[in-house]
Amino acid sequence: MTTTSLNRSSGTERVSRWVNDHRKWIFAAPAMIFTAILIGFPIGWTIYLSVTDAKGSVRAPADFIGIENYIDVLTDVDRFWPAVMRTGVFTFGALAVELVAGMAIALLLWRPFKAQKWVRVAILLPFVATPVAIAMMWRLIFDPNIGFANRVLSWVGVPPQPWFSEPATTLPTLMFVDIWEFTPMIAIILLAGLTSLSDEPDEAARIDGANAWQRFWYVTLPLLRPVVLVAVLLRSIDALKTFDLLYVVKGQGGGSFHEAETLNIYVYGLSFKYNDFGTASAVLIIFFLMILVVMWLLTFRRKGAKL
Amino acid sequence: MSAQTMTRSADEVAKRRRPGRLKAYNSFRGVMIVAVVLIFLLPLVWMVMASFKTNVDIHDTTKSFIFTPILDNYSHVLGNDSYLNFVWNSFWVAFCATGISLLIGVPAAYSMSRFNMQKSALLVLLARIIPGVSLLVPWYYVFANLGWVGGYGVLIISHMFILIPISVYIMMSFFDSMPLELEEASLVDGLTPIGAFLRILLPLSVPGIATAGILSFIFSWNNFMFALVLSGSNTKTLPVAVFDFVSYASIDWGAIMAAACIMTLPIIVVALFAQKYIVSGLTAGATKG
Numbered sequence: 001m002t003t004t005s006l007n008r009s010s011g012t013e014r015v016s017r018w019v020n021d022h023r024k025w026i027f028a029a030p031a032m033i034f035t036a037i038l039i040g041f042p043i044g045w046t047i048y049l050s051v052t053d054a055k056g057s058v059r060a061p062a063d064f065i066g067i068e069n070y071i072d073v074l075t076d077v078d079r080f081w082p083a084v085m086r087t088g089v090f091t092f093g094a095l096a097v098e099l100v101a102g103m104a105i106a107l108l109l110w111r112p113f114k115a116q117k118w119v120r121v122a123i124l125l126p127f128v129a130t131p132v133a134i135a136m137m138w139r140l141i142f143d144p145n146i147g148f149a150n151r152v153l154s155w156v157g158v159p160p161q162p163w164f165s166e167p168a169t170t171l172p173t174l175m176f177v178d179i180w181e182f183t184p185m186i187a188i189i190l191l192a193g194l195t196s197l198s199d200e201p202d203e204a205a206r207i208d209g210a211n212a213w214q215r216f217w218y219v220t221l222p223l224l225r226p227v228v229l230v231a232v233l234l235r236s237i238d239a240l241k242t243f244d245l246l247y248v249v250k251g252q253g254g255g256s257f258h259e260a261e262t263l264n265i266y267v268y269g270l271s272f273k274y275n276d277f278g279t280a281s282a283v284l285i286i287f288f289l290m291i292l293v294v295m296w297l298l299t300f301r302r303k304g305a306k307l
Numbered sequence: 308m309s310a311q312t313m314t315r316s317a318d319e320v321a322k323r324r325r326p327g328r329l330k331a332y333n334s335f336r337g338v339m340i341v342a343v344v345l346i347f348l349l350p351l352v353w354m355v356m357a358s359f360k361t362n363v364d365i366h367d368t369t370k371s372f373i374f375t376p377i378l379d380n381y382s383h384v385l386g387n388d389s390y391l392n393f394v395w396n397s398f399w400v401a402f403c404a405t406g407i408s409l410l411i412g413v414p415a416a417y418s419m420s421r422f423n424m425q426k427s428a429l430l431v432l433l434a435r436i437i438p439g440v441s442l443l444v445p446w447y448y449v450f451a452n453l454g455w456v457g458g459y460g461v462l463i464i465s466h467m468f469i470l471i472p473i474s475v476y477i478m479m480s481f482f483d484s485m486p487l488e489l490e491e492a493s494l495v496d497g498l499t500p501i502g503a504f505l506r507i508l509l510p511l512s513v514p515g516i517a518t519a520g521i522l523s524f525i526f527s528w529n530n531f532m533f534a535l536v537l538s539g540s541n542t543k544t545l546p547v548a549v550f551d552f553v554s555y556a557s558i559d560w561g562a563i564m565a566a567a568c569i570m571t572l573p574i575i576v577v578a579l580f581a582q583k584y585i586v587s588g589l590t591a592g593a594t595k596g
Contacts, residue, residue: 020500024422031415031471035431038442038468045445108339121582122344125351128578128585130529132546133567136553137354140560146366148353184347185589192590241438244531248550267440272536277444284441291436 050281057275069282079258079266080283084290086171086254087262091239094178098235099228101179102186107216109187110194120191123184131181135248138177139164164249167259174260177245186231193227194220233298240291243268263287358564365560380565384552392541393548394569400459400534400544401527404466405520411467412474413516417504419475420482421490428479435472442468443536450537457539465533470523477522480591481515482508518588521581525574545570 019026050069052062073080109119126134141148142163150160163173201223205215221228246260252269254261261269267287270280357365359376367374384390419428442465450461485508493503534544543551549566578585 016499016501023500023504024418024424027414027418028424028427030411031431031475032427034411034467035434035471038446038464039430039434039437041449042442042445043437045448046441049444105343108336108343113336113340117582119340119344120586121579123347124578124582124585125575126347128525128529128574129351129571130546130567130574132529132531132550133354133571136549136563136567137350140357140365140564141350141353146560148350148371151368151371180347180350188586189590192586237436243439244546247531247535248553264438264440267438268443268532271440271444280444284438287438288436288441291438295436 046281046284048281049277050285052278054277054281055275062278065278069278070286073279073282073286079261082258083261083263083266086260087240087264090171090175090178090242090262091236094175094182095232095236095239097175097179098183098186099232101183102190102231103228105183105187106190106194109191120188123187125184126181127185131244132248134177134181135245138180139249142173167255167257170250170255170259174245174249177249178239178242181245182235182239186235189231189234190224190227193224197223229298233295236294236298237291240264240294263290354564355568357560358568360561362559362561380561381569383562384565384569390548390566390569393543393545396459396538396542397528397544397546400462400466400542401524403459404463404470404527405523407463408467408470408474408523409516409520412471412519413478413509413512414504416475416478417482417508420479421487428475431472431475434468435476439468439532443533447536456537457542459542461537462534462542462544465537466527466530468533469526469530473523473526474519477519477588477591478512478515481512481518485511514584514587517581518584518591521577521584522588525577525585528574 049062051064051066053065053068054060054062105123109116140146144150144160144162144165147163149163153160162169164170197220201219202215205219210218241264242262243264246254246262246265247268250260250265252265252273254265263283264287267280267283270276270283356372356374358380359378360370360374361377361379364370364374415431418424419431446461446465447456450456455461489507489511490500490503493507494500498506528544529546530544531546531550534547535550538544538547549563549570552566553563
């Protein structure tokens with residue numbers, strides 16, 4: 001009797017000791033297995049599809065065709081390269097404005113003032129609000145006939161603009177919406193960074209006679225660099241993959257002249273409109289490599305940068 | 308506290324030097340702050356106002372700000388039985404995806420933070436970089452063959468793809484900032500490592516978990532692309548339902564804006580009450596320097 005109970009207790013003890021000793025992996029395993037399956041399988045599948053002529057139905061037999069899809073994609077000057085251009089212009093154009101404007105707003109809100117908390121809540125709203133709702137809201141505001149934007153322009157004597165309804169103005173208008181939506185996010189991240197800075201370097205520079213601009217450029221900005229880098233990384237990852245805004249405003253194909261067709265919209269259309277899985281997969285692999293290169297370029301000078 | 312006293316002393320230094328200039332700067336700053344708030348709030352105000360206008364008033368340039376509010380748009384949208392169903396779908400998917408992601412993500416983040424598992428962390432964070440479209444084709448194929456497309460399960464799993472990296476990312480920087488001594492002290496007091504995690508660390512990380520949970524919920528609620536492909540007519544989430552609404556009611560701006568407001572309202576309420584958590588979630592890892 002006693003031996004059995006002893007055995008049992010030492011058994012559970014052994015189990016619990018094993019669990020405790022291996023908690024590092026037991027804790028991490030579910031997340032890692034889930035992520036590995038959820039990412040690993042699609043990447044493998046995409047690589048496989050990208051060297052086949054898979055088209056029409058996911059069930060249709062696909063033949064191995066080597067790197068033909070990649071050649072097709074990389075020589076496609078009608079859809080692929082313009083989409084690459086648009087992705088780059090949209091992402092880095094909007095990001096540049098967001099950084100400068102976000103920094104200006106962060107500096108403006110930095111030193112304490114009475115309604116600071118409420119101002120912070122107010123500028124939080126654009127980027128937490130549902131993107132689909134935001135996109136619809138701007139479609140109404142930029143409507144050429146009834147939109148508020150042209151009404152405001154008429155008050156200051158500027159002729160009405162076509163905004164989303166002309167290919168030439170569509171991409172800049174979309175970038176404007178992205179800037180409106182995400183400048184506050186950059187501002188809030190930078191503001192948190194500014195608030196966590198120590199005042200001493202700034203004070204020292206002030207005593208040395210540096211003016212406000214010099215103190216910002218030579219003291220505050222270098223100290224803030226890591227925070228700026230995190231903001232740029234987070235924003236560029238998401239901007240490269242923008243989907244909701246473009247799709248809600250312009251639909252599949254990015255409009256009748258593909259004027260809003262970025263790589264993400266292009267791949268979505270190839271996959272779910274044309275069911276051209278082989279080509280779509282080749283584009284996806286190239287797109288993914290481009291994102292990795294951009295991330296690497298942004299981080300390679302700073303060891304251990306976290307995403 | 309100390310930051311404020313420092314600022315005050317800095318202001319005082321400036322005040323002693325040029326009192327007139329500081330006053331001018333402060334009023335300029337006030338005007339600029341009001342301008343910033345207007346730029347970011349006015350479009351949202353416009354959306355809310357349009358949702359209370361008749362379609363005639365929306366077209367009327369003289370009724371930009373002064374008009375007779377009506378509730379017809381809301382009763383039109385909410386009168387549609389399935390609409391409340393879509394609200395429920397969005398809530399249920401976001402709730403489950405957030406819950407499971409935290410259950411999986413929090414212990415993982417703890418391990419990765421404590422044992423410096425940089426490479427494992429990178430695997431999870433890779434999910435942040437990969438475009439979501441790349442998941443859709445392969446997973447659509449698998450789920451379609453399993454007969455799962457159109458169920459809640461696929462939506463929850465696909466949202467977890469976004470939420471687990473968020474939870475891990477936020478919780479890692481939260482655990483990074485927790486002193487190791489806490490754990491060592493409880494081990495000395497006779498707790499097992501797992502006991503220390505469950506009884507000491509977990510209760511202390513409630514603010515971090517709240518942060519990760521709130522941001523995850525918002526991301527899931529707002530997600531459009533996955534539900535666009537993977538939901539069925541009964542499991543449509545709000546963004547997809549509202550988008551469909553646009554395609555067959557493309558001129559009914561009043562109703563569209565009402566639908567957009569209903570979709571955004573829960574998130575705005577969350578943002579008002581939990582702004583502290585949202586800000587700390589966004590800046591997780593950013594301010595450690």
